[in-house]
Amino acid sequence: MTRTAVADLGSNSFRLVVFSAENGWWKRTDEIFESVRIGAGLAQTGELAPDRMQRGWSVAEVFDHFCRATRVDEVIAVATSAIRDAANGGAFAERAALPVRILSRDEEARYGYLAAVNSTTLSDGAVLDLGGGSVQLVAVEDRHARELGSWPLGAVRMTERFLADGEPASGKQLRAVRRHVAEALADAPWVPESGRRLVGIGGTVRNLAAAAAAASEQPSMGVQGFHLTSDALGALVDQLAALPAVERGKVSGIKPARGDLILAGAVVVQAIVEHGGFDGVEVTEAGLREGIFFERHLAFRDPPLFEDVxxxxxxxxxxxxxxxxxxxxxxxxxxxxxxxxxxxxxxxxxxxxxxxxxxxxxxxxxxxxxxxxxxxxxxxxxxxxxxxxxxxxxxxxxxxxxxxxxxxxxxxxxxxxxxxxxxxxxxxxxxxxxxxxxxxxxxxxxxxQIVRTAEVTQDDGQVTLTLRADDPVSVARWAAERERDLFRRAFGRELEIR
Amino acid sequence: MTRTAVADLGSNSFRLVVFSAENGWWKRTDEIFESVRIGAGLAQTGELAPDRMQRGWSVAEVFDHFCRATRVDEVIAVATSAIRDAANGGAFAERAALPVRILSRDEEARYGYLAAVNSTTLSDGAVLDLGGGSVQLVAVEDRHARELGSWPLGAVRMTERFLADGEPASGKQLRAVRRHVAEALADAPWVPESGRRLVGIGGTVRNLAAAAAAASEQPSMGVQGFHLTSDALGALVDQLAALPAVERGKVSGIKPARGDLILAGAVVVQAIVEHGGFDGVEVTEAGLREGIFFERHLAFRDPPLFEDVxxxxxxxxxxxxxxxxxxxxxxxxxxxxxxxxxxxxxxxxxxxxxxxxxxxxxxxxxxxxxxxxxxxxxxxxxxxxxxxxxxxxxxxxxxxxxxxxxxxxxxxxxxxxxxxxxxxxxxxxxxxxxxxxxxxxxxxxxxxQIVRTAEVTQDDGQVTLTLRADDPVSVARWAAERERDLFRRAFGRELEIR
The missing domain is CATH 1.10.3210.10 (Hypothetical protein af1432)
Structure with missing residues (x-):
C-alpha cells in the first residue's frame, strides 16, 4: 500500500489528507483539519500576521508529526492564495516543518480541473472553482484543459465589497454583484463558448447543492454528482437574500460557519451560470487535494485522467x-x-x-x-x-x-x-x-463458475433459460427456479430453467 | 488467513458457514443455506426417503464445489438428529461428497455449550438449545459444562403431539405441554439447581426474542444479548395461543416459515424457565456451528473458551x-x-x-x-x-x-x-x-502519542488537565480546549488545559 499525504495550507484552514492506494483501489483514509486563518489581516497589511504564522507553524508541525507517526510514504504540501499573495509568504513557507510548494494560480486551477474531470463524466464544458478570494474557470474540450482563468471574485471578497452590512440583500445589490462578475469575465470570451456543462468544486458549491437537495427533500447522501439547476439556484438566492446574514447559516444544508459568505458565493455562481450559458452546475466533492493526488496516482497517463471515470x-x-x-x-x-x-x-x-x-x-x-x-x-x-x-x-x-x-x-x-x-x-x-x-x-x-452460460430463448410467451455446465447443476437450477415469481413480475413472462 | 468451513446437515436445512481468522480477529465470512428437509418422512419409516437423500447429496456436492472454488483450508461436516436417528443415516453420510461426522447427542449439546459460553458472560447457569426434535440442556458451573441432558421435547414433536390442529390453543392444551415438559425433566434434578441464568440458542429462541423486541419497540439490531423476561415470554405465549397457527407467522419478529411451530416452542421454553426457576432467557445468535469453530479456533485453551468474552x-x-x-x-x-x-x-x-x-x-x-x-x-x-x-x-x-x-x-x-x-x-x-x-x-x-499523560486536578470547582509531553503540544491543547462547553455540560465544571 502506498500512502500519500497532501497538506493544503489554505487561507482559512490547513488540511492534511492521506490517500492510500493498493492493488487497484485508492481512497482517502485520513484527514486532519485545523482552522488557522493564516490570511486574517492580510488585506490590510499585505503580510501574514505574526500570531497567524505562529499558529500556522504549530499546525504544520502537527502534520509533520502525524505523517511520521503514521508512516506515510510521501508528503506533498502546497500553499494557495493567502500565502502566495502575502509579501512574507515565502518566509512563512521556508520555516514550516513541511517542505511547502507555493502554487501559482494556473497550477491551482489545473489541479481543480484534474479533480473535476476525474470525478465526473465532463468531457466538454467548464470547471468552476469558487474560493474565498478568487474564482478559477477552466475550459475543457475532449477532457483536456484548453483555457485557464482566475478572477478576484471569491466569496469573501464579494461579501466585503457588496454585502458587508449583513442585512437582507436588495435586488439592486444582487444585480450589482452579477454585473461586476459579468464585467470581470468579459476578458475571457472562451467562457460562454465552452459548452453547456459546468462542474463546480469548493465548499460554496457543495453547500448550495446540499441546501437545494434538502429543499427538494432529496436523500442525505452527500452531494457528489448532484445537479444544481439554474431554477434551484435562483430560488436559493432569493431565499438567502431575504434573510439577514446571521440567519443564512441556519438554512438546511448550509454550514453555520459559512452563513456570512454563502449569499455572495451563490450570486457569483448564478452570474457565471448566466454569463456562460450553462445548464446549472454539477457538483463534485473532489477538489485541489484530489487533483494533486491524481497527478501522482495516474502519473503514467498524460493528462493524468482515468480512462472511464x-x-x-x-x-x-x-x-x-x-x-x-x-x-x-x-x-x-x-x-x-x-x-x-x-x-x-x-x-x-x-x-x-x-x-x-x-x-x-x-x-x-x-x-x-x-x-x-x-x-x-x-x-x-x-x-x-x-x-x-x-x-x-x-x-x-x-x-x-x-x-x-x-x-x-x-x-x-x-x-x-x-x-x-x-x-x-x-x-x-x-x-x-x-x-x-x-x-x-x-x-x-x-x-x-460451474454454470458457464445461461442462454435465453422464447417460445409462445414463455422464456427458457438453458444452462451450460460441465457438471450437474441441480442446485443452481433450484436456486434459479425460486425466482420465477419475481421474473414474472419484472418481465411479464413465465420462466423455465433447463 | 485461515478459513474453516463448517457444514451442518440438519433435519430441515443444510447450511455451510465459513469462518475466517487472521491476526487476532475472526468472523463469519460466508454462508450457503439450502432447505433439504432430509428428515421428511423419517418419523413414519425410520429411514431417510430416497428423494430426500438425492437432494441432500446434491447440496453436499454444491458445498464441496464451493469449498474448492473458494479454497477454504478445512471443511468440517457434521450431521445431527435426522441423520443420526435414521437407520440409513450412516449410508447417507458415507456417500456424501463431504466427509460427514455424525454427532452424538452429547457432542451436539457440548457444541451448544461452547457457543453459548463464548458469546455471553454466562459463568453459572444453564444453556438451552431448542431444536425441532429435541431439547438439550447443559448445566454450567464456573464456565465449565457440568451436566448434559437431551429430551425429545423439540418444537416439531411437541406441535405434532399437542397442537396439531392449528386452531387457537386453549389454556388446557398449554398446561398439558408444560406438564409434559416438567415430567420429562424430572429425571434431571440438576436443572433446577443450576442457578438463575439461562442462555438460549436456536431459531425458536431467536424468533421469540425478536418478537418481544418488536412488541416493546426495541431497535431492530439483532437479538444478540437480548434478555427475554418471563413476563414478556408469558405475554407472547398468550398472544400466539389466541391466534390460529396460520396467523402466528405474521406476528412481527416471527419468521413466516416458523409460524406453525413457534407456539409449541414458546411453551416449552416457558415450561423450562418455570421448572428451572430461571430469570427468563438470555439470547445468543451463536449455535452449533460457532461451537465447532470455537473448538478449532481456541484449541490451545481447555476448555476452548475466550478468557473474557x-x-x-x-x-x-x-x-x-x-x-x-x-x-x-x-x-x-x-x-x-x-x-x-x-x-x-x-x-x-x-x-x-x-x-x-x-x-x-x-x-x-x-x-x-x-x-x-x-x-x-x-x-x-x-x-x-x-x-x-x-x-x-x-x-x-x-x-x-x-x-x-x-x-x-x-x-x-x-x-x-x-x-x-x-x-x-x-x-x-x-x-x-x-x-x-x-x-x-x-x-x-x-x-x-505526543501527549503522554493528562493529569486531572481540581481547585475551587475548576478542573485542570495538565498535559505531559516531550515536544510542544499547542495544537493538542487547542483541540482539547474546543471541548470545554461539552465538559461543562457533562461534569458541571469549568475545564482548564495546561
Missing amino acids: RRASVENLAAQYHVDDAHTRHVARLTLSMFDELAALGIHPGDPAERELLWAAAMLHDIGMAIDYDDHHKHSRYLILNGALPGFSPREMVIVAEIARYHRKGMPSFSSDVARAVREGDDKLLDRGATLLRLAEGLERSRD | RRASVENLAAQYHVDDAHTRHVARLTLSMFDELAALGIHPGDPAERELLWAAAMLHDIGMAIDYDDHHKHSRYLILNGALPGFSPREMVIVAEIARYHRKGMPSFSSDVARAVREGDDKLLDRGATLLRLAEGLERSRD
Missing part, C-alpha cells in the same frame, strides 16, 4: 472491500448476458444506461460482506450510498444500491429515505435489475 | 477493521485515566460498568474509517450496531455505538431509532463518555 469508480469500490473477484465478475457476466438476450428478444427496452447500472450493481453486490455476513445485501446498499461513486448521479447511485440490496431476497422497492432521488419508471428498472442479478447469483451458488 | 468481542471488532492500533490504544488509555482521576476526585460516580463501555467505545471509535473517512464517526456507529458485540446487551451496544458516534463533533444524544434500548440516566453516561473520548482524541491529534 464511472468504470474506475465501480472497480475502485469493489476492490476496496476485497470481494471474491472471480465470482463477482462471473455474476456480472451472467447478468448482462441475460439482460442482452432478453433485450434482443424484445422483452425489455435494453437501454445501455440501464445496462451500465446493472453492471455496477453486479460488481458491488457482495461488498457488504466486509461488514457482516448477516444482512450483507443491506450492508452493500449502505456502502454504495455512503462510499460515493464519482461519475454517477445520486439517482444512479440509489438505483445501483437498491439493485444490490435485493440480490438475495425481498420484494424490490425503493425505500422511503431514497425514493425522492429516483424518477418514474425506475421501479421497473429496479425490478428487472434485481431479478437478473438474483438469477445470476443463484446460478453461481457454488461460486465455482 | 466482552474483551474478546471488542478486540475482535477493532482488529477486523484495521484501526491504527497505537493511536487507538493510546486514546483508550488517556480516556480511562481521565475517567479514573475524575472519579477519584468525586466528580462522577466512576462506575466500573460505565468504564468498560467507555473502553469499548475508545477501542472502536475509528473503525468507521474502513467505510469512508467522511462521516467515519457515523460509520463506526453503524458497524458497532450491525457487527454485534457478543457479551454485551443491546443497551450496552447502543451506548458504545453512540459514544463512538460523538467522538468528533455534535451534541451527544441517543438517536430515535435506538433510544428505546437505553434507560434513564444513560444520557448522562453518554455525555461523560463522549466528552472524555473527544478530549483524548484531541490530545492524540497528531497520532504520535
Whole structure:
C-alpha cells in the first residue's frame, strides 16, 4: 500500500489528507483539519500576521508529526492564495516543518480541473472553482484543459465589497454583484463558448447543492454528482437574500460557519451560470487535494485522467472491500448476458444506461460482506450510498444500491429515505435489475463458475433459460427456479430453467 | 488467513458457514443455506426417503464445489438428529461428497455449550438449545459444562403431539405441554439447581426474542444479548395461543416459515424457565456451528473458551477493521485515566460498568474509517450496531455505538431509532463518555502519542488537565480546549488545559 499525504495550507484552514492506494483501489483514509486563518489581516497589511504564522507553524508541525507517526510514504504540501499573495509568504513557507510548494494560480486551477474531470463524466464544458478570494474557470474540450482563468471574485471578497452590512440583500445589490462578475469575465470570451456543462468544486458549491437537495427533500447522501439547476439556484438566492446574514447559516444544508459568505458565493455562481450559458452546475466533492493526488496516482497517463471515470469508480469500490473477484465478475457476466438476450428478444427496452447500472450493481453486490455476513445485501446498499461513486448521479447511485440490496431476497422497492432521488419508471428498472442479478447469483451458488452460460430463448410467451455446465447443476437450477415469481413480475413472462 | 468451513446437515436445512481468522480477529465470512428437509418422512419409516437423500447429496456436492472454488483450508461436516436417528443415516453420510461426522447427542449439546459460553458472560447457569426434535440442556458451573441432558421435547414433536390442529390453543392444551415438559425433566434434578441464568440458542429462541423486541419497540439490531423476561415470554405465549397457527407467522419478529411451530416452542421454553426457576432467557445468535469453530479456533485453551468474552468481542471488532492500533490504544488509555482521576476526585460516580463501555467505545471509535473517512464517526456507529458485540446487551451496544458516534463533533444524544434500548440516566453516561473520548482524541491529534499523560486536578470547582509531553503540544491543547462547553455540560465544571 502506498500512502500519500497532501497538506493544503489554505487561507482559512490547513488540511492534511492521506490517500492510500493498493492493488487497484485508492481512497482517502485520513484527514486532519485545523482552522488557522493564516490570511486574517492580510488585506490590510499585505503580510501574514505574526500570531497567524505562529499558529500556522504549530499546525504544520502537527502534520509533520502525524505523517511520521503514521508512516506515510510521501508528503506533498502546497500553499494557495493567502500565502502566495502575502509579501512574507515565502518566509512563512521556508520555516514550516513541511517542505511547502507555493502554487501559482494556473497550477491551482489545473489541479481543480484534474479533480473535476476525474470525478465526473465532463468531457466538454467548464470547471468552476469558487474560493474565498478568487474564482478559477477552466475550459475543457475532449477532457483536456484548453483555457485557464482566475478572477478576484471569491466569496469573501464579494461579501466585503457588496454585502458587508449583513442585512437582507436588495435586488439592486444582487444585480450589482452579477454585473461586476459579468464585467470581470468579459476578458475571457472562451467562457460562454465552452459548452453547456459546468462542474463546480469548493465548499460554496457543495453547500448550495446540499441546501437545494434538502429543499427538494432529496436523500442525505452527500452531494457528489448532484445537479444544481439554474431554477434551484435562483430560488436559493432569493431565499438567502431575504434573510439577514446571521440567519443564512441556519438554512438546511448550509454550514453555520459559512452563513456570512454563502449569499455572495451563490450570486457569483448564478452570474457565471448566466454569463456562460450553462445548464446549472454539477457538483463534485473532489477538489485541489484530489487533483494533486491524481497527478501522482495516474502519473503514467498524460493528462493524468482515468480512462472511464464511472468504470474506475465501480472497480475502485469493489476492490476496496476485497470481494471474491472471480465470482463477482462471473455474476456480472451472467447478468448482462441475460439482460442482452432478453433485450434482443424484445422483452425489455435494453437501454445501455440501464445496462451500465446493472453492471455496477453486479460488481458491488457482495461488498457488504466486509461488514457482516448477516444482512450483507443491506450492508452493500449502505456502502454504495455512503462510499460515493464519482461519475454517477445520486439517482444512479440509489438505483445501483437498491439493485444490490435485493440480490438475495425481498420484494424490490425503493425505500422511503431514497425514493425522492429516483424518477418514474425506475421501479421497473429496479425490478428487472434485481431479478437478473438474483438469477445470476443463484446460478453461481457454488461460486465455482460451474454454470458457464445461461442462454435465453422464447417460445409462445414463455422464456427458457438453458444452462451450460460441465457438471450437474441441480442446485443452481433450484436456486434459479425460486425466482420465477419475481421474473414474472419484472418481465411479464413465465420462466423455465433447463 | 485461515478459513474453516463448517457444514451442518440438519433435519430441515443444510447450511455451510465459513469462518475466517487472521491476526487476532475472526468472523463469519460466508454462508450457503439450502432447505433439504432430509428428515421428511423419517418419523413414519425410520429411514431417510430416497428423494430426500438425492437432494441432500446434491447440496453436499454444491458445498464441496464451493469449498474448492473458494479454497477454504478445512471443511468440517457434521450431521445431527435426522441423520443420526435414521437407520440409513450412516449410508447417507458415507456417500456424501463431504466427509460427514455424525454427532452424538452429547457432542451436539457440548457444541451448544461452547457457543453459548463464548458469546455471553454466562459463568453459572444453564444453556438451552431448542431444536425441532429435541431439547438439550447443559448445566454450567464456573464456565465449565457440568451436566448434559437431551429430551425429545423439540418444537416439531411437541406441535405434532399437542397442537396439531392449528386452531387457537386453549389454556388446557398449554398446561398439558408444560406438564409434559416438567415430567420429562424430572429425571434431571440438576436443572433446577443450576442457578438463575439461562442462555438460549436456536431459531425458536431467536424468533421469540425478536418478537418481544418488536412488541416493546426495541431497535431492530439483532437479538444478540437480548434478555427475554418471563413476563414478556408469558405475554407472547398468550398472544400466539389466541391466534390460529396460520396467523402466528405474521406476528412481527416471527419468521413466516416458523409460524406453525413457534407456539409449541414458546411453551416449552416457558415450561423450562418455570421448572428451572430461571430469570427468563438470555439470547445468543451463536449455535452449533460457532461451537465447532470455537473448538478449532481456541484449541490451545481447555476448555476452548475466550478468557473474557466482552474483551474478546471488542478486540475482535477493532482488529477486523484495521484501526491504527497505537493511536487507538493510546486514546483508550488517556480516556480511562481521565475517567479514573475524575472519579477519584468525586466528580462522577466512576462506575466500573460505565468504564468498560467507555473502553469499548475508545477501542472502536475509528473503525468507521474502513467505510469512508467522511462521516467515519457515523460509520463506526453503524458497524458497532450491525457487527454485534457478543457479551454485551443491546443497551450496552447502543451506548458504545453512540459514544463512538460523538467522538468528533455534535451534541451527544441517543438517536430515535435506538433510544428505546437505553434507560434513564444513560444520557448522562453518554455525555461523560463522549466528552472524555473527544478530549483524548484531541490530545492524540497528531497520532504520535505526543501527549503522554493528562493529569486531572481540581481547585475551587475548576478542573485542570495538565498535559505531559516531550515536544510542544499547542495544537493538542487547542483541540482539547474546543471541548470545554461539552465538559461543562457533562461534569458541571469549568475545564482548564495546561
